[in-house]
């Protein structure tokens with residue numbers, strides 16, 4: 001997709017946007033979820049991987065962040081990018097089923113950014129405009145885009161929890177380039193006054209975890225389980241990583257994540273299935289070391305994640321699907337294995 005910087009184009013794109021309201025239309029869907037498709041990092045909205053994604057069985061689609069790349073042109077570029085996504089064949093094709101989303105740095109508006117980003121309020125408004133969140137929605141009034149939604153009848157309830165790893169996040173601890181790890185210059189901090197989620201989001205999370213659910217899916221834009229690799233991950237804030245794990249104890253839960261532009265499956269107290277990027281090739285093509293990886297294969301070309309729930313067998317199967325429709329990584333787990341201990 002070629003970015004066209006003319007304001008006239010932007011106005012035209014923003015003008016004809018329909019008020020779809022698809023989020024609320026599906027909010028009380030009582031049918032059990034069986035197929036969840038999850039993806040991240042879309043630097044274009046016209047790509048064969050996106051067409052492939054629309055062919056997968058799907059009860060829910062999860063945008064896990066970097067849904068647009070809009071960290072270089074301020075709010076006007078963000079509006080234009082969202083308008084292009086909203087009008088794309090891909091997004092229109094997704095709208096027959098529920099869509100949930102969170103953001104990462106590039107759609108938050110600042111590369112590797114956190115609480116210091118001065119336009120985070122404006123960016124949050126654009127995020128909800130993209131998703132047609134009603135003007136009076138409480139999600140627009142709170143700070144941060146975190147939210148949760150449950151699907152399915154009693155006995156087959158899935159609670160999807162979408163975290164905001166940006167709005168409140170403290171600055172990253174960095175080392176000089178000559179001390180960098182393969183994934184970059186970020187390193188774990190031992191300063192326990194720093195945060196990823198922030199106090200308000202932690203309090204909210206404790207509350208939503210009290211709601212009944214047979215399975216909980218936690219969406220985190222950045223990886224939760226892998227060991228620190230120099231890039232962004234929960235392992236850079238070990239006290240926050242421990243806190244989430246202790247909150248999830250006793251729950252049947254898993255994490256879905258994105259961000260890396262390649263895929264891997266890990267377990268570090270809880271399963272973490274990473275799918276990234278939907279439209280980009282990972283330039284290095286090799287993974288960073290990760291002792292928590294549970295499947296040796298990693299995948300570095302455009303892909304999408306595909307999670308199937310077998311309610312009769314009480315198990316899940318997670319796959320990384322490539323442009324040709326083939327599963328490049330597959331993992332099966334019983335609900336009993338998902339119990340966080």
Ligand SMILES: [Fe+2]
Pocket residue numbers: 041042066106259260261277
């Ligand atoms: Fe990305």
